Amino acid sequence: MLQVKNLSGGYSDANILKNITFAVSRGEMFGILGPNGSGKSTLLKVMSRLLSYKDGEITLDGRPLQQYSSKNLAKLMAVLPQVTSEMFPFTVKETVELGRYAHQRGLFHTWSPKDEAVVQEVMALTKMKEFQDVSLQELSGGERQRAFLAQALAQEPDILLLDEPTNHLDLSHQKGLLDRLRRWTRQRGLTVVTVFHDLNLAGLYCDRLLLLNEGEVVCIGSPEEVLNETLIQRIYRTALENHPHPEVPKPNMVLIPESGKDDKTILDEKYLSRNDESVLFDSPTPLKTIASASGGSGLGWKEKFIISTGRPSIDKGEKTVAMQIDDDQLYTNYSVNHEGGFSILFVLTADRRLGFFHTWLFINGHVSENALIEALAAALEGKQTALKNKVRPKETDDGIVVAATQKGAILPSARPSSELGQAIRRGLLDCSEKLFSSMKSGLSN
Numbered sequence: 001m002l003q004v005k006n007l008s009g010g011y012s013d014a015n016i017l018k019n020i021t022f023a024v025s026r027g028e029m030f031g032i033l034g035p036n037g038s039g040k041s042t043l044l045k046v047m048s049r050l051l052s053y054k055d056g057e058i059t060l061d062g063r064p065l066q067q068y069s070s071k072n073l074a075k076l077m078a079v080l081p082q083v084t085s086e087m088f089p090f091t092v093k094e095t096v097e098l099g100r101y102a103h104q105r106g107l108f109h110t111w112s113p114k115d116e117a118v119v120q121e122v123m124a125l126t127k128m129k130e131f132q133d134v135s136l137q138e139l140s141g142g143e144r145q146r147a148f149l150a151q152a153l154a155q156e157p158d159i160l161l162l163d164e165p166t167n168h169l170d171l172s173h174q175k176g177l178l179d180r181l182r183r184w185t186r187q188r189g190l191t192v193v194t195v196f197h198d199l200n201l202a203g204l205y206c207d208r209l210l211l212l213n214e215g216e217v218v219c220i221g222s223p224e225e226v227l228n229e230t231l232i233q234r235i236y237r238t239a240l241e242n243h244p245h246p247e248v249p250k251p252n253m254v255l256i257p258e259s260g261k262d263d264k265t266i267l268d269e270k271y272l273s274r275n276d277e278s279v280l281f282d283s284p285t286p287l288k289t290i291a292s293a294s295g296g297s298g299l300g301w302k303e304k305f306i307i308s309t310g311r312p313s314i315d316k317g318e319k320t321v322a323m324q325i326d327d328d329q330l331y332t333n334y335s336v337n338h339e340g341g342f343s344i345l346f347v348l349t350a351d352r353r354l355g356f357f358h359t360w361l362f363i364n365g366h367v368s369e370n371a372l373i374e375a376l377a378a379a380l381e382g383k384q385t386a387l388k389n390k391v392r393p394k395e396t397d398d399g400i401v402v403a404a405t406q407k408g409a410i411l412p413s414a415r416p417s418s419e420l421g422q423a424i425r426r427g428l429l430d431c432s433e434k435l436f437s438s439m440k441s442g443l444s445n
């Protein structure tokens, strides 16, 4: 529908945009990303003919953009510019009505019942009806943004160009607007080209993304292709990680603050307290944790890890992982294993019949999401090996924790061949051996 070919130019002589080529299909939601000053708004202005260009070509439905009269172009294309805090002397309804200009007929631009109906509809859609007689000057930034969006929608365009449409909008209005735009692309064939600053919103809602840098196209593709951790780090020159969205298969870039990684806390036995009936590890810092337990299972940031005989009478808050041992006595053993650059605190706890064999691993290091899962697999495997020759009840209910400080050495993998994977298997075997001998002596006492 919209084709941009070898486009170069910008403001007067400045070559802001450099040889840009891409095409947008009908019904597509297409996002433009890039750091500040990379040329996103300039590109949108050129595409909406607010700005001329030096070289290249833009065609709409196969026809060069310059060949459209302003009125015909306005029937096909509407633009929501970056809304500034400038004051406008119109009411909301007057502002929205301006969007109908291209559709009005005759010398006197007669206002038709259809014009009125469309204006009412778009004001309702953008939840601006109640503000229709209010002056733009008296609106908040988000309300003003919605008034201009209503104006653009009143044009009933085939293609909508938006410059940071969610700027000024609160979360519910961001979601409302983007859900609606996407629905219209699907149901009405509306084409949306929109500039985004928020990479995650762009990834969630757009079919394809274009990443600009210094006026050049760096990458065009699906959100998964463009929101690539290494690429985004390089272009935005900042530390971030991709932690895919928990509910939908979309990338999710998170910023990594500088301060978090400087903390020198090392997890060791001083945070561990034990008696005959309970074991508590009270971490001085939240730990990235994967756990299978009677309380606090799953993936999350945890601080307290508890095992108790009988029902644990503890506050199973969101930050706690709780396990149980159905016996009046528990046996526990720990060891701290230092490896090159990282260390692991192992804590193993069992009852005398080995009906429960709870395994805790606290890693002083920064593990990737993959490594956390692999570490869990390594711990399970190490545990199976350690228990190979042991007689156990038929029904067992073992809990397991792998938790990491996310500080210090970067540990990208815990596969069997990796340093972390081997350290886990080895450490677990050693610690289990010591636990079993302490149990023997405990039983014989």
Ligand SMILES: Nc1ncnc2c1ncn2[C@@H]1O[C@H](COP(=O)(O)OP(=O)(O)OP(=O)(O)O)[C@@H](O)[C@H]1O
Pocket: 010, 011, 014, 016, 034, 035, 036, 037, 038, 039, 040, 041, 042, 043
């Ligand atoms: N009116 C103007 N006259 C001359 N140069 C301009 C003008 N507006 C912007 N520029 C320059 O053009 C370049 C691209 O600006 P543009 O506004 O397109 O960037 P952007 O990617 O939209 O940035 P942002 O994320 O900050 O909104 C910048 O170097 C900017 O300084």
